[in-house]
Amino acid sequence: MNIKHYAILFITIMVMTTAFIVNNINYEQTIEELEQQQKELKIQNESIQNQNEYFQSINLKWESDFSYHNWNEIEMQANKMVEDSGGSFEKSWALFLIQKSEAYDIDPFIVYELIKVETGDTFDPELVGPPTQYGHAYGLSQFMENTAPWIADMAELPYEKDLLFEPTYSIQLAVVYLDFLYDEYNNWDEALTAYHRGIGGLEQYQEENGHAASWYAVEIQEKAEENRSLAFAN
Structure with a gap:
């Protein structure tokens, strides 16, 4: 050859x-x-x-009782949220947030601080988040179109994309979703990290770090405790 x-x-x-x-x-x-x-x-x-x-x-979440017995506490919390936001978070939004949060036995300041982080301290109800593989996030609570519809179903609310820019609608979705996540995990580290990263993202974070105390969860809880204390200081 x-x-x-x-x-x-x-x-x-x-x-x-x-x-x-x-x-x-x-x-x-x-x-x-x-x-x-x-x-x-x-x-x-x-x-x-x-x-x-x-x-x-869960068959029914009872609405909070807005009466003279608790109005002063509600107003103190609302005023603190408005003050902390520099007036960007309107008092009507704060009062609605507190009412919905207490109806689900959630600390209102957890929800407020979540919105603060999600909007980058802007509290802009028209905010559109950066592009991701799942699309954009919208509004105060930064919901995506692949998540918002089934959360709206849980909240017994209608769903349209434009509604995500309505402050009270976005707030109510956030409260209901947080209630769902806390009911699932029974602690705020996992519930908040799942809100931020998604349920799959939470599992991945736990696999990589051995815990669920992400910066997101820790910051929201610490700031919520701080503002809650300041709200009732006087």
């Missing part, structure tokens, strides 16, 4: 080897993609199951 034949044989072997390697890489990538899709589907199914359990576990 002459050199030319050896060269042809060598090239043929190289081509076949390269093709095998490429096919193997593509196969491994396909397997990884399928595993990731399966993981995401599992998370979605668990989320749907959790929503159904939430509906079954």
